[in-house]
Amino acid sequence: MSLGLYDIEGVQAEAEKCVYCGFCEGVCPTLPFGPHRGYGPRGRITLVRGLLRGEVILSDEVISSLYSCLLCNACSTVCPARIRVGDVVREVRAILWPEVLKHDAAVTLR
Secondary structure (H helix, E strand, O other): OOOOOOOOHHHHHHHHOOOOOOOHHHHOOOOOHHHHHHHHHHHHHHHHHHHHOOOOOHHHHHHHHHHOOOOOHHHOOOOOOOOOOHHHHHHHHHHHHHHHOOOOOOOOOO
């Protein structure tokens, strides 16, 4: 599947490399402020995989999770699979942007 300039297959392949070890969560600056684990790198990768597989429906909560990422890639420095989570999230934001505009989502804090 390809949507314009975006490499959906490449993003999905990158997200599929995650083994859910959790090393990324300890260095994520946003995880402590979100209401659940979806606001951390592992949760965001899970959401990306689900969205691209068609298993997750885009909702205000999913948008909040993806847009609360700082794109700092701190998580990538400790990832044994070498996933650049910030880059994956950035690409998914671009892919989903037309749909995001239809929602009135706000980042939810604990």
